[in-house]
Amino acid sequence: MMTSFMSNLSPIGPEVALTLTALALLVGGAMRGERASNMISWISVAVLVGAAIFGLKSAGADPVQVFGGALILDKLALFAKTAILLSAALVLVIGAGFLQIEKIIKYEYAILILLATLGMMVMVSANDLLTLYVGLELQSLALYVLAAFNRSSLRASEAGLKYFVLGALSSGLLLYGMSMIYGFAGTTRFAGIADAAHLDASMGLVIGIVFVLSGLAFKISAVPFHMWTPDVYQGAPTPVTAFFASAPKFAAIVLIARLLLGPFADMMVQWQQVLVALSVLSMTVGYFGAIMQRNIKRLMAYSSIANMGYAMIALAAGSQRGLEALLLYMGLYLITTLGMFACILAMRQSEGMVENIDDLAGLSQTRPGLALSFSLLLFSISGLPPLAGFFGKLYIFLAAVEGGLLWLAIYGAVLSVVGAFYYLRIVKIMWFDEAAPAFVTPAFVLPLTAGVAAFFMLPGAVWLLPALERWAQAASASLF
Numbered sequence: 001m002m003t004s005f006m007s008n009l010s011p012i013g014p015e016v017a018l019t020l021t022a023l024a025l026l027v028g029g030a031m032r033g034e035r036a037s038n039m040i041s042w043i044s045v046a047v048l049v050g051a052a053i054f055g056l057k058s059a060g061a062d063p064v065q066v067f068g069g070a071l072i073l074d075k076l077a078l079f080a081k082t083a084i085l086l087s088a089a090l091v092l093v094i095g096a097g098f099l100q101i102e103k104i105i106k107y108e109y110a111i112l113i114l115l116a117t118l119g120m121m122v123m124v125s126a127n128d129l130l131t132l133y134v135g136l137e138l139q140s141l142a143l144y145v146l147a148a149f150n151r152s153s154l155r156a157s158e159a160g161l162k163y164f165v166l167g168a169l170s171s172g173l174l175l176y177g178m179s180m181i182y183g184f185a186g187t188t189r190f191a192g193i194a195d196a197a198h199l200d201a202s203m204g205l206v207i208g209i210v211f212v213l214s215g216l217a218f219k220i221s222a223v224p225f226h227m228w229t230p231d232v233y234q235g236a237p238t239p240v241t242a243f244f245a246s247a248p249k250f251a252a253i254v255l256i257a258r259l260l261l262g263p264f265a266d267m268m269v270q271w272q273q274v275l276v277a278l279s280v281l282s283m284t285v286g287y288f289g290a291i292m293q294r295n296i297k298r299l300m301a302y303s304s305i306a307n308m309g310y311a312m313i314a315l316a317a318g319s320q321r322g323l324e325a326l327l328l329y330m331g332l333y334l335i336t337t338l339g340m341f342a343c344i345l346a347m348r349q350s351e352g353m354v355e356n357i358d359d360l361a362g363l364s365q366t367r368p369g370l371a372l373s374f375s376l377l378l379f380s381i382s383g384l385p386p387l388a389g390f391f392g393k394l395y396i397f398l399a400a401v402e403g404g405l406l407w408l409a410i411y412g413a414v415l416s417v418v419g420a421f422y423y424l425r426i427v428k429i430m431w432f433d434e435a436a437p438a439f440v441t442p443a444f445v446l447p448l449t450a451g452v453a454a455f456f457m458l459p460g461a462v463w464l465l466p467a468l469e470r471w472a473q474a475a476s477a478s479l480f
Helices: 002-057 075-101 107-125 129-147 154-185 190-199 203-219 228-235 238-245 247-261 265-291 296-316 320-346 368-382 388-402 406-432 445-457 464-479
Strands: 064-066 071-073
Touching: 002 064, 002 071, 002 075, 002 107, 071 075, 071 107, 075 107, 075 238, 075 247, 075 320, 075 445, 075 464, 107 129, 107 247, 129 154, 129 238, 129 247, 154 190, 154 203, 154 228, 190 265, 203 247, 203 265, 228 238, 228 296, 238 247, 238 296, 238 320, 247 265, 247 296, 247 320, 247 464, 265 296, 265 406, 296 320, 296 388, 296 406, 320 368, 320 388, 320 445, 320 464, 368 388, 368 406, 368 445, 388 406, 388 445, 388 464
Parallel strands: none
Antiparallel strands: 064 071
């Protein structure tokens, strides 16, 4: 019995490490109070990086199912977990200075990041509807608290409450859809659902997957389930916003891919229409909504909405090529997003953080290196060649064309021009407007992170795209 239990625990060593660390740090923090905040943050970073390295050591192993098939450890899960763990660690590193300056550093912050990351790791390994829900709610509960983490800010409290209420609604939609699927498939296991969908794609299963997709669309801020995103991004502390914009999006989109291309692969005709609609709405609302924004965090919110629209183009292709393009695109999205938030965190004037886009005026004169890094990242995420972001979108469009979605690829390419407008507006303000008051010298790690992320977007970083492409190809093969 003990041997069987240990054999189940061995493949999920990173999850066990995060669980034990979070519990131990919670006890330690309660005993030592706020004095332990810095120590807890750096221990959390070490554990997150260590868990990522531990996972990479099993990169060549065959897929393993544990706990009776509730969790699956394959190359797709490994790819996603590595990205999530490293993203969470980087968020803790780049956000440490901000929390100290704003005097809102608390030992619970790093622990909540650990618990949210643990939930995401369960999500991307889920092989059962119940496991999916447990992972999703573990992540969500931690994120609700993080959104309202700055209790002295009315805006943060409002953002947290709005996120919680709408998140509860999305959980209700998800649970209703899961109950429909269970009722018609007779099982919560993905393999059993796949058999039921293959034999008879009944209307009950179709309704169930629509409700499940609606619940998951909330997690990736897909339109029309995006209402919380601008307010939460603006109201939450900036390091928390960076976390919201990166790892949870990656985990949720991988979960959707595993669900649709796994148990519901035979129902592609039904769910493809839903994804196409979500994609078109997200790209349109995201890009046109961003044009009207003056607050840089709200602009990043609408940018993330539009980027999830492109991710859903790749998913709608319903092929291995589409999944490969999705993983490549999301990998580049993570690097670019965290680099841009490092730039935002580095932009601080004597009276406080810079959030208004107009306050970036003349940044090239006061902080030329930071302005160059931010400009390259903006060019890349807008899809301008020959930067890495261009190839990320190109692979998505090629997958869409191969999947018979030529019109959707053309629509996405046209909207990229709209997106380039508001990104280039920021570049124009930084390089050509009269200089605003100088920024306070930031912590060294912030411009370093931004510079490294920007370097990865350059054509000179020739190893990044082929390496990401190889990892994405191996990961995508897990579902085909």
